[in-house]
Amino acid sequence: MLVAPPPWTLTGNGVILIAHFPEAFVRSQGFLAPYQHRGYRGWIGTVMLVDYQTSPVGPYQELLFIPGLFQLGKRTSFSISKIYVSSQESIWNGRRNWGIPKEQATFSFSLNPDGSQTIRVDNQGETIIQLRAKPWGIRFPITTKLVPGFRIVQKQLITDESSPRSVGQLLLTRPSARGSARLAFLSDMHVKTSLFPDLNRIRPLVTLVVENFQMTFPPPETL
Template sequence: MNTFDNQPTSHFAAPWKLKGEGFILVYRFTKNFVYESGFLREDQLGNFKEGFGYVMLVNYEESPVGPYRELLFIPGKFGPENKQSITKIYVDSDASTENGRFNWGIPKETVPFIWNKESNVTTVGVGSEENPIWFSKIRTGSIPLPVSTKILPIHLLQHLNDQKYLTKPEGKGWGKLAKLEKVHIDPLGFPDISQLKPLMCVHVNPFWMSFPLPKLV
């Protein structure tokens, strides 16, 4: 039994199957940016190994805890394990936060979200309307392409409450190239990528994802 975070009153054990839509922004973050703005744990300082980094905005339409939205930051890989880590993540569901922390050691925090779509432009707000952590407008293009974790694999090593969790989520779906047209970020709440240009932005809709049982290491 996992005793490293309080078991949720409504516990939904791994594996999880999820379905929804989302935006994947792909970057190559510098060490300076990650160390200064990446919300790293103390043990991650000095251990950043670069690689592809991601910002993801996700609208889960189906999950074991019901629909919810999510914003997350993955800087890249860290040594010596050479695995990725989610260093900042928000959702708008307490059940998702509690189960995510308990099942996989993902440091979720619960805040309000706004997710509106008009034609091919999606507006996402995270946090309070008066002082949002994140506010963006993303325009979806028309060129379809398959998206899969086989192309951009994710191997997560999360460290929470003195326990390490190794998880390899798998996902697939259909995406279209997109463009981040406007973004405002509170750097006290999320890494400020507003002055950085992503290598790629993809709107994946729909996608299917599986979060398996983690390996405790």
């Protein structure tokens, strides 16, 4: 296993869905760990489908769900409750470095003749999610500086088990990213609700196709 301690610098492209997820939806379908159930506060969250072209563990793909804000320790922060990636190196290092509960999946990003892309994520023969995203409009710069104080808190995980299990202290990470984006339409969405939140029940506030971004994940702070 390739050991890759932080900081990480990653580049790639992706689709970002930003939405208000109702509390009842998050608590019943958000895959919250016990510490996240206790700390959940709401506001807005995100779903990200990312094709990382470079990283310290090589190229890989990612699907993640952030339900909203949480009161964890004495900080109000975002927290990831469900995440799939395409490589074991990303799983092991993500759990070890930042307490991110990554699981294994396979990904397909396909460009269609109309300029849209079809994205499919599978787990052991079952489709977790499939959708089509079609960008429109002009490109504009995007950065995490638009969300002042952006940070993610996760609980430390045991890394030598097939399923992530929270242990120990909270880890606070302040990722930063920049790139360019276009607005996008979503269509043809299918979700396996036993494996990921049912996004068909959610109306996004905005959907973005993000291109040529660079992201940095620094070492975490302990709370």
